[in-house]
Amino acid sequence: MAVKEKRNIRKEIHNKLDDNVMQGALAKFTSEYPMARLKAYANVDSIDDLRDDLRTMKRWAVDHIDALADEFQHSVEERGGKVFRAADGDEVKKILLQICEENGVQRIVKSKSMATEEIKLNGALENAGLHVRETDLGEWMLSVAGQKPSHMVMPAIHLNKEQCAGFFEQELHEEVPSDISYMIHTARRVLREEFLHADLGITGANFGIAENGAIGLVTNEGNARLVTTTPKIHVVLIGYEKLIPKVKDAAKILRLLPRNGTCQRMTSYMTMVSGPTPIIYKKDGKWVEENRKQYVILLDNGRLAAAKDPKMKQVYQCVRCASCLNVCPIWRMVGGHVYGHIYSGGIGAILTGLLGNMEAFSKFSDLCIGCRQCTTICPGEIPIPDLIDELRARYVKKYGLSMPEKTAFQHILTHRKVFHSLLRIGSVAQKPVQSGKFIRHLPLFFSGMTDGRSLPAIAAKPLRDRTEDLCKHNPKNPVMTAAFFSGCNMDFVFPDTGESVVKVLQDLNIAVTYPQEQTCCGKPVLGMGDRDTGKVIAKQNIEALEATGADVIISACPTCAETLERTYKELFKDDVQWRARAEAVAGKVREFTSFVAEQYKAQGRTLPQAERGSRITYHDSCHMRRGLGVWQQPRELIKMTGADFVEMKDSDRCCGMAGAFGVKYSEISKPILHDKLENIGNTKADTVAVACPACMMQIGGGLNQQNPSVRVKHVADILAECIAER
Amino acid sequence: MEKVCADWPAKAFDEQLVSGKYWDEFAENTKAAATELIHAGTWQEAEQLLQGLVKDMEAKEILAVGGEENPRLGMMYQHLQSNGRTVYTDKFDIAEHAPQADLGISTAEFGVGESGSVCVDTASYESRVTGMLPPTHIVFLQADHMVKNIDTAFRVIAKVYKKGYMGFITGPSRTADIERVLSLGVHGPGRFIVIAVDEPAQRRA
Numbered sequence: 041m042a043v044k045e046k047r048n049i050r051k052e053i054h055n056k057l058d059d060n061v062m063q064g065a066l067a068k069f070t071s072e073y074p075m076a077r078l079k080a081y082a083n084v085d086s087i088d089d090l091r092d093d094l095r096t097m098k099r100w101a102v103d104h105i106d107a108l109a110d111e112f113q114h115s116v117e118e119r120g121g122k123v124f125r126a127a128d129g130d131e132v133k134k135i136l137l138q139i140c141e142e143n144g145v146q147r148i149v150k151s152k153s154m155a156t157e158e159i160k161l162n163g164a165l166e167n168a169g170l171h172v173r174e175t176d177l178g179e180w181m182l183s184v185a186g187q188k189p190s191h192m193v194m195p196a197i198h199l200n201k202e203q204c205a206g207f208f209e210q211e212l213h214e215e216v217p218s219d220i221s222y223m224i225h226t227a228r229r230v231l232r233e234e235f236l237h238a239d240l241g242i243t244g245a246n247f248g249i250a251e252n253g254a255i256g257l258v259t260n261e262g263n264a265r266l267v268t269t270t271p272k273i274h275v276v277l278i279g280y281e282k283l284i285p286k287v288k289d290a291a292k293i294l295r296l297l298p299r300n301g302t303c304q305r306m307t308s309y310m311t312m313v314s315g316p317t318p319i320i321y322k323k324d325g326k327w328v329e330e331n332r333k334q335y336v337i338l339l340d341n342g343r344l345a346a347a348k349d350p351k352m353k354q355v356y357q358c359v360r361c362a363s364c365l366n367v368c369p370i371w372r373m374v375g376g377h378v379y380g381h382i383y384s385g386g387i388g389a390i391l392t393g394l395l396g397n398m399e400a401f402s403k404f405s406d407l408c409i410g411c412r413q414c415t416t417i418c419p420g421e422i423p424i425p426d427l428i429d430e431l432r433a434r435y436v437k438k439y440g441l442s443m444p445e446k447t448a449f450q451h452i453l454t455h456r457k458v459f460h461s462l463l464r465i466g467s468v469a470q471k472p473v474q475s476g477k478f479i480r481h482l483p484l485f486f487s488g489m490t491d492g493r494s495l496p497a498i499a500a501k502p503l504r505d506r507t508e509d510l511c512k513h514n515p516k517n518p519v520m521t522a523a524f525f526s527g528c529n530m531d532f533v534f535p536d537t538g539e540s541v542v543k544v545l546q547d548l549n550i551a552v553t554y555p556q557e558q559t560c561c562g563k564p565v566l567g568m569g570d571r572d573t574g575k576v577i578a579k580q581n582i583e584a585l586e587a588t589g590a591d592v593i594i595s596a597c598p599t600c601a602e603t604l605e606r607t608y609k610e611l612f613k614d615d616v617q618w619r620a621r622a623e624a625v626a627g628k629v630r631e632f633t634s635f636v637a638e639q640y641k642a643q644g645r646t647l648p649q650a651e652r653g654s655r656i657t658y659h660d661s662c663h664m665r666r667g668l669g670v671w672q673q674p675r676e677l678i679k680m681t682g683a684d685f686v687e688m689k690d691s692d693r694c695c696g697m698a699g700a701f702g703v704k705y706s707e708i709s710k711p712i713l714h715d716k717l718e719n720i721g722n723t724k725a726d727t728v729a730v731a732c733p734a735c736m737m738q739i740g741g742g743l744n745q746q747n748p749s750v751r752v753k754h755v756a757d758i759l760a761e762c763i764a765e766r
Numbered sequence: 767m768e769k770v771c772a773d774w775p776a777k778a779f780d781e782q783l784v785s786g787k788y789w790d791e792f793a794e795n796t797k798a799a800a801t802e803l804i805h806a807g808t809w810q811e812a813e814q815l816l817q818g819l820v821k822d823m824e825a826k827e828i829l830a831v832g833g834e835e836n837p838r839l840g841m842m843y844q845h846l847q848s849n850g851r852t853v854y855t856d857k858f859d860i861a862e863h864a865p866q867a868d869l870g871i872s873t874a875e876f877g878v879g880e881s882g883s884v885c886v887d888t889a890s891y892e893s894r895v896t897g898m899l900p901p902t903h904i905v906f907l908q909a910d911h912m913v914k915n916i917d918t919a920f921r922v923i924a925k926v927y928k929k930g931y932m933g934f935i936t937g938p939s940r941t942a943d944i945e946r947v948l949s950l951g952v953h954g955p956g957r958f959i960v961i962a963v964d965e966p967a968q969r970r971a
Contacts, residue, residue, distance in 0.1 A: 262954030
């Protein structure tokens with residue numbers, strides 16, 4: 041059911057950035073969440089073992105989804121329940137209205153179900169004249185306010201108590217003070233009446249067990265327990281992805297879901313209902329006991345197609361804990377509503393796309409910056425950024441890129457000489473706004489980009505024009521040869537750092553070559569989903585690197601390293617010949633700091649303690665730490681220089697650059713940078729070391745305007761200085 | 767009273783899994799979840815503690831289930847009946863008076879060390895409303911009926927859970943939906959009290 045939405049995401053983002061209530065709430069929550077989560081796991085031997093167990097079980101489930109659904113249906117029906125299978129939301133509504141009509145239903149209570157939000161059920165029921173009430177406190181307040189949940193677990197996190205009191209007043213037509221305890225007790229009184237007088241209860245399900253037809257519900261308020269107890273009819277709306285094989289498998293979800301979702305070892309209530317259960321009520325003036333009616337609706341709405349998709353089936357590993365949001369730097373800035381109003385955050389983008397709304401997906405999919413923070417905690421171990429990349433690539437393949445992007449990528453980036461000429465022209469054109477190595481102010485409508493952050497200037501002489509001289513210093517009897525893949529940033533913005541890389545390698549008795557035919561690694565285009573252009577660029581680089589015949593390929597940019605090492609292989613997975621060539625190149629690629637640390641160890645090298653007296657902190661690049669798994673080695677190298685190493689708070693949190701994101705969404709990028717600068721400032725370090733030129737650009741630009749006493753240096757620069765000291 | 771399993775210890779408990787050695791962890795975690803945990807050596811002691819609690823909370827109307835299975839509990843419920851206080855134990859009476867009752871008393875099958883949860887077999891309607899509608903819920907539990915974690919809890923449950931309504935309770939009803947401030951007693955009980963008894967229950971055959 042594709043819904044065409046006309047939205048202005050930019051405007052929505054600006055509104056959210058200006059929403060001080062939401063900004064305050066999200067900042068507080070996201071800073072407290074990581075420790076609270078770990079505390080909940082303190083009595084568990086290995087979180088990763090639990091995650092592996094869950095993933096294995098859920099992978100089995102998706103691979104057997106048809107058989108599981110049949111077994112689940114049989115189990116429910118054997119116990120006296122009725123099962124429907126609904127292809128989409130329209131079918132669910134038809135089935136439900138039929139149930140209501142057959143049973144003379146007038147009043148309905150609901151317990152939080154994202155699936156009903158997904159298909160916009162409430163409106164359809166109300167249009168049919170039914171009285172429908174959400175019973176989760178947050179959901180109830182939002183339904184009164186005409187808003188949607190902004191988080192799967194904390195639906196009203198974007199509001200404060202004054203706003204909540206306003207919604208209470210609006211609904212109850214009485215004065216309600218903004219006193220939380222008063223509001224809770226008012227909600228209890230009002231909703232109690234709803235529970236007691238409802239004819240039918242609707243719930244979602246956290247899981248459905250094929251073995252015995254039970255559904256599981258996890259709540260803290262207990263509303264799901266009441267919705268499944270007081271009304272005479274129970275309707276369950278459950279997506280196929282919630283099905284699990286056995287009763288004992290529920291434990292695999294329950295040991296992770298509450299801890300990750302709400303930082304609790306268990307929620308107040310975990311309820312399982314298998315088949316119709318007894319109800320006692322007054323019938324014709326007499327108390328009677330009979331079994332309630334149970335209807336289960338299995339919802340497809342794109343889920344079954346996803347289950348058959350080798351890559352996208354990984355969304356079945358999601359248990360809807362929403363912890364991917366809680367650690368997402370972008371969600372923390374823009375909140376949940378911007379993502380499409382149903383499922384928010386990274387997983388939300390994927391679900392929105394898979395559940396039939398690729399148009400909405402395409403609008404906000406670039407709000408994932410690929411920092412991979414979510415992948416470190418997702419209970420189901422879902423590679424969320426990879427799935428977003430995949431969906432984006434499919435979208436671009438089907439609908440194409442927008443015109444300016446198309447021009448930039450397909451007509452400029454694929455022609456190395458044109459691209460590089462433009463960069464050279466840029467180095468001249470920027471002169472009027474340049475101040476030293478930075479562009480401090482841009483005129484007119486570009487000014488937002490340099491507000492609070494300087495942009496680096498394009499160097500007068502790129503690295504590629506300096507390497508001929510540099511390579512003259514190659515050792516006579518080298519232990520090995522290295523091809524240096526610099527990446528655009530080091531080539532045209534930070535060529536001095538490129539020189540440092542060459543010096544450090546030469547000092548290790550390694551001969552360096554710089555293939556002139558190398559071009560952009562392709563990450564910017566691949567990130568936008570344009571894999572066809574990405575392949576053209578990848579082939580140019582593979583050929584250029586092969587031609588060197590070098591023993592290793594060194595990159596001092598983690599994004600380039602990751603792209604050469606991992607992405608090229610995947611790009612050519614269906615092309616036998618190019619895949620073999622990509623694999624051969626990938627086998628030689630080494631990230632600079634980890635390679636150097638390894639060589640120093642192997643050669644028993646020490647460094648002159650040139651940095652003694654200086655205080656250095658280190659910022660982890662997302663691609664380096666979580667993409668390549670390299671984080672200890674740069675720290676070891678810094679300590680070798682004799683510097684006083686000091687760890688900063690949240691050293692592995694994104695600096696906000698994230699490739700083109702930092703420029704396209706500069707309004708989101710800057711507050712993220714601001715937090716990073718604050719953490720750097722608190723260390724009292726005189727130098728912040730990085731191992732990624734993009735982070736160097738972002739942090740350096742911020743320091744240039746906001747804290748110029750602190751310098752940013754690539755680890756290569758710090759090492760090169762030590763060598764110069766010899 | 768309808769249950770998922772009429773006799774959990776006989777049908778579901780496995781000595782390898784169910785043991786009093788998980789008590790300390792249970793006690794720690796259940797208190798962390800805001801459960802009021804009371805430990806009694808004998809049923810006699812438990813009765814005195816219950817009488818004290820009921821007196822303090824000035825409960826007038828009480829719903830009580832589980833007395834048929836456990837004669838000691840059944841006697842306790844009788845003893846609670848006194849001037850001006852009514853204890854409902856019949857399922858239809860419970861259904862009728864549940865919305866106004868001050869206190870619900872029921873039983874749990876076992877506790878879970880890792881989470882501080884109690885497993886409740888609430889296949890009957892009366893046991894569910896007893897635990898959900900009154901502002902306070904008291905649960906009786908045998909202190910050595912403990913499992914290590916949620917995983918072992920489900921290994922026990924899997925042996926008998928074929929049909930019906932059951933789950934865990936871990937502390938009182940709570941919400942943090944307004945400004946993430948923790949508030950108790952939103953829809954269910956605001957007080958959740960577990961009375962754990964060392965002395966084995968004498969079950970009716």
